[in-house]
Amino acid sequence: MEERIITCINCPMGCRVTVRLENGTVTQVSGNTCKRGESYARQEVVEPLRMVTAVVPVEGSVLPLSVKTAAPIPKALIADCMRCLSGLSVQPPIAAGSVVVANICGTGVDVIATRSVAAVSA
Amino acid sequence: MQTDILIIGAGVVGCALARDLSRYTAGITVLEAAADVAEGASKANSGIVHAGFDAHAGSVKAHYNVRGAEMYPSYCAELGVPYRQNGALVLAFSPEDRSTIEALYRQGLDNGVKGLRILERDEILTLEPLTNAQVVCALLAETSGLVSPYELTFALADHAAVNGVQFQLDTPVTAVRREDSGWTVATPRGEWHCRILINCAGASSAWIHNQMTGREEHHIVNRRGQYWILDHASPLPFRHTMFQCPTKMGKGVLVAPTVHGNVLLGPTAEDIDDPLDTATTAQGLDDVLQACRLTWPQVNVRTAVTNFSGIRAHEEKGDFIIGAVQGCKHAYETVGVESPGLTSAPAIAAELSALIAAAEELAKKDSWVQAKPLPKPFNEMTPQEQAAACAQDPLNGRLICRCEVVTEAEIRRAIRRPVGARSIDGVKRRTRAGMGRCQGGFCAPRVAEILSEELQLPMTQLTKNGGDSLLVTSTLVQAMKEAQTK
Amino acid sequence: MIEIKRDIVIIGGGPAGLAAAIAAREAGITSLTVLEREAEPGGILRQCIHNGFGLHRFGEEMTGPEYAQRDIDKAREMGIEILCDTTVLSVEADHTATCVSPAHGLTVYHAGAVILAMGCRERPRGALGTPGTRCAGIYTAGSAQKFINLESLMPGRRVVILGSGDIGLIMARRMTLQGAKVLACVELMPYSSGLNRNIVQCLEDYGIPLYLSHTVTNVEGRERLTGVTVAKVDEHRRPVPGTEIHFDCDTLLLSVGLIPENELSKGAGVTLSPTTSGAVVDDSLQTSVPGIFACGNVLHVHDLVDFVSDESFRAGKMAAAYVRGSLAAGAELPVRDGPGVRGVVPQKLRLPVEEEVRLMFRPDAVYKNATVVVTAGETVLARKRSLILTPGEMAVIPLKPQEIPSCDGLTVHIERGNN
Incomplete structure (x- = not known):
């Protein structure tokens, strides 16, 4: 049996939620004040997920392009994701929402632009 | 590298002197250890043009202080540097203080300071209503003024440069050698050879003197002063520069407006080992605040924009050492120029440049360019x-x-x-x-x-x-x- | 010098100014100009590339640029004039706004109404009086964010963060992900002023320790920062000798509070609240100067941009009503801070109360199972129970349209629960 303590992030209460696991399966959740706390803690012990946001250089411009993962990715893959993005640069024009890296680090999640960059006027 | 005249130090004294010497036909170079001019005491001081009652009658300080203060209004106008004659009050809070005030008054008269008057309590509180009502009397010095010390130094450096003076920044002096034909000055950027060497090195001025003469004659004490600066958003509490009675460490703590409408509180006076240690300390900043409370009971630092400290180069014997270096040819110096150094700088430069020109037989240029004041901000x-x-x-x-x-x-x-x-x-x-x-x-x-x-x-x-x-x-x-x- | 007439001039093209402009346009005002200092509209959201915006307003989690773009697109669709690269120098009580831009030089706007939406600035080191040297490597969290997210530059390698405001926490994660080592986050108060979510996802996820009731007592380094000293503070927030910890670091980020940027408001003679540092307003967000309105972070510092937008829509709508002469001008009733409450906004109500008014404030400490109560003399007008109230999160209590009994003002207070 394993016990993990998770700080709930849903509200400023920050409940310390205790999750009991047996062979990787959640058997008991306690310490939460509301339902949201329980579901958050269950997800967090099994597979914590995080959104990743970053910037990538735009050729011919000082202002970089801001990007995000289109959905949360496993927390353990954040560093890999950043490494993958660090080698990159993009060429304008770019539309907000367009895919910058497809299926980043095999997560099945795309990295997309969060702003548009106009074509460089000649 | 070769130059006729080499000035060590681009503080207010070095720059003022370079500017005045640029009237003569000679190649002039200024060496500065820091990355900009006005980086030592010239950028971190009270910015006060002192009337001249503090310095002991007959001292070198008294001479240059009074003459410098007289020069300031037209000097700043010519260079386009902000200057304001706001007057100063030295406050007395006890019978002993009153005798100090009276002594300062007499000393001021002896030094030739104009516009001095002793004010009694009611007159002080009418003039400056936020003054601590415990005040007994005060010395009013009408000719005391305000200047931005680094802006003055920049203007002098610019004016020197347009008249051909070369500025070598980031160039600390590591050694000085006397040669048959003049001087060699070693730096990490190479050696400079010159006929005439002038020491305006502030905190390092005693060390340079000792290098030049081979004698350990002078000794600089690094006297640190810490300050608070308050934002100019709130109305000024005082129109005058508000001093307390001087102590043996200096002119005491002041509350003063700046030319730009900020309020300056400070300085402390602490003797420290490292001439570059311009850190502030919790103790020092608190001391300033406590001391200022005597002048201004409602003082607080809620609107502080920053705090800083500066180092005054205090020569142990207590006076400025200015002129030709004894026993050395083609060598001049300004050693121990602490407060009132800013006030004195124009006079030091004027007299020393005239002395050097006469002694070294320098000829006046036909083509000296007048200062071009900066456009209005x-x-x-x-x-x-x-x-x-x-x-x-x-x-x-x-x-x-x-x-x-x-x-x-x-x-x-x-x-x-x-x-x-x-x-x-x-x-x-x-x-x-x-x-x-x-x-x-x-x-x-x-x-x-x-x-x-x-x-x-x-x-x-x-x-x-x-x-x-x-x-x-x-x-x-x-x-x-x-x-x-x- | 050019002189221009407008029904409404809005100062600031960040989320507050954009929302106010959109609402004014929707209310039928076509003669409308937004004056923005930066080269592009969007305000501080342009550099807030992290997500977490828009949940209340759009029901989805967006990044700062995405949130801003929605309003920019909408404003452009509606044909709202947004002048960028334009700085307002002064605003007068007669609704004159003087501005400069490289494109048009000095321009004077004569407006029917002015909406102040200048946002806020970060408290710098000087205001804290932290002793030590004045070396390079000390930044407000927002300046560091600007370097990283708008210029692709790294402010430093080994970082200590003073203050646990949200921007500081976000920057702890941002710098870590870019390869920096964040050694500590140091908070003067016994609680963090940041959101819980940020403490978990920006500090705990990366093993960055949070030192509560600590502060930076010394800054070292002649040229670039080389280290800071951190010490515990007592209940009077004074450092406790003997508790010093030293960190070798080249960067100190400050996240120690935001201050509404009200210099223009002062010039216009707008009365400011010493508690919020923003204007004193009534429920139409009108300041003490008739026809000058304020909204967003220039009025009081918000935690959520969604609430900024919400407040600013109201300001835009009310300014439009003012221009048309249809803004109610009933009797004024003050709204006061009671025990536990700091800086309630609006500070005045105009009677009668015909629409719901949202009273916002910051609790002065952490309260659990507490109730926010609005009273008029002996009469309770509204109550709202909360599991937790903290200074880090703006509290809101809605006041339904109702008859207000005759009294000399309303009071908002916190009733402690058992815990």
């Missing part, structure tokens, strides 16, 4: 003038520092001055961009971009204030590469 213009400034240069329409209202045109001009800004602080002290309540939070990145363009340097090489004071450590791409190789 955008912030001080009328709307009509602002409109005209924008029409003349559209970059006056782009504000970079919103707290102090500084335009892009002004920042570019500061970088392009004869001795121009090379760092964020250099721009700050020349334009006031970053001196306001946000302390550069908004404008520093913009100023950095402009510096990068003007100096053709990548952002990663720009500094806050020269040396290794890098603004950013790398690009994001480099940072990731570094992290991965670790």
Whole structure:
């Protein structure tokens, strides 16, 4: 049996939620004040997920392009994701929402632009 | 490298002297250890033009102080540097203080100071209603004034440079040797050979003297003074510079307006070992606050924009040492120029340059260029003038520092001055961009971009204030590469 | 010098100014100009590339640029004039706004109404009086964010963060992900002023320690920062000798509070609240100067941009009503801070209360199972129970349209629960 303590992030209460696991399966959740706390803690012990946001250089411009993962990715893959993005640069024009890296680090999640960059006027 | 006259130190004294000597036909170079002029005591002091009652009658200090104070109004007008004669009060809070005030009054008269008067309590409180009502009497010195010490130094350096003076910044002197034909001065950037050597090295002036003469004659004590600066958003509490009675360590703590409408509180007086240790301390800052409470009981630092400290180069014997170096040919010096050094600088430069010109038989140039005062700051213009400034240069329409209202045109001009800004602080002290309540939070990145363009340097090489004071450590791409190789 | 007439001039093209402009346009005002200092609209959201915006307003999690773009697109669709690269120098009580830009030089706007939406600035080191040297490497969190997210530059390698405001926490994660080592986050108060979510996802996820009831007592380094000293503070927030910890670092980020940027408001003679540092307003967000309105972070510092937008829509709508002469001008009733409450906004109600009014404030400490109560003399007008109230999160209590009994003002207070 394993016990993990998770700080709930849903509200400023920050409940310390205790999750009991047996062979990787959640058997008991306690310490939460509301339902949201329980579901958050269950997800967090099994597979914590995080959104990743970053910037990538735009050729011919000082202002970089801001990007995000289109959905949360496993927390353990954040560093890999950043490494993958660090080698990159993009060429304008770019539309907000367009895919910058497809299926980043095999997560099945795309990295997309969060702003548009106009074509460089000649 | 070869030059006729070599001046060591680009503080207010070195720059004023270089400016005055530039009237003569001689090649002049100024060596400065720091990355900009006015980096030592000249940038971190009270900015007061002292009337001249503090210095002992007959002292060198008294002579230059009184003469310097007299020169200030026209000197600053000629250079286009802000100066304001606001008068000063020295406050007495006890019978002993009253005798000090009376002694200062007599000393002032002996020194030839005009506009001195002793005021009684009621008159003081009418003049400056926020003064501690416990005040007994005060010495009023009408000729006391305010100046921005670094702006004065920049203007002098610029004026010297347009008249041919070379400034070698980032060039600390490591040794001085006497030669048959003059002097050799060693630096990490090579050796300078000159016929005439002038020591204006402030905190290092005793060391340079000892190098020149081979004698350990002078000894500088590094006397640190810590200050608070309050924002100019609130109305000024006092119109006059408010002193307390002097102590053996200095003129005591003051509460003073600045030429730009801020309020200055300080300084402390602490003797320290390291001449470059301009840190502030919790104790020192608290001491200033406590001491200022005697003058101004409601004082608080809620509107503080910053705190800083400066080092006064106090020579142990207590007076300025100015003139030809005894026993050395073609050598001149200004040693131990502490307060009232700023006040004295114009007079020191005028007299010493005349002495050097006579002794070294320097001829006057035909082509000395008059100082060209800087244009009026955008912030001080009328709307009509602002409109005209924008029409003349559209970059006056782009504000970079919103707290102090500084335009892009002004920042570019500061970088392009004869001795121009090379760092964020250099721009700050020349334009006031970053001196306001946000302390550069908004404008520093913009100023950095402009510096990068003007100096053709990548952002990663720009500094806050020269040396290794890098603004950013790398690009994001480099940072990731570094992290991965670790 | 150019002189221009407008029904409404809005100062600031960040989320507050954009929302106010959109609402004014929707209310039928076509003669409308937004004056923005930066080269593009969007305000501080442009550099807030992290997500977490828009949940209340759009029901989805967006990044700062995405949130801003929605309003920019909408404003452009509606044909709203947004003048960028334009700095306002002064605003007068007669609704004159003087501005400069490289494109048009000095321009004077004569407006029917002015909406102040200048946002806020960060408290710098100087205001804290932290002793030590004045070396390079000390930044407000927002300046560091600007360097990283808008210029692709890294402010430093080894970082200590003073203050646990949200921007500081976000920057702890941002710098870590870019390869920096964040050694500590130091908070003067016994609680963090940041959101819980940020403490978990920006500090705990990366093993960055949070030192509560600590502060930076010394800054070292002649040229670039070389280290800071951190010490525990007592209940009077004074450092406790002997508790010093030293960190070797080249960067100190400050996240020690935001201050509404009200210099223009002062010039216009607008009365400011010493508690919020923003204007004193009534429920139409009108300041003490008739026809000058304020909204967003210039009025009081918000935690959520969604609430900024919400408040600013109201300001835009009310300014439009003012221009048309249809803004109610009933009797004024003050709204006061009671025990536990700091800086309630609006500070005045105009009677009668015909629409729901949202009273917002910051609790002065952490309260659990507490109730926010609005009273008029002896009469309770509204009550709202909360599991937790903290200074880090703006509290809101809606006041339904109702008859207000005759009294000399309303009071908002916190009733302690058992815990």
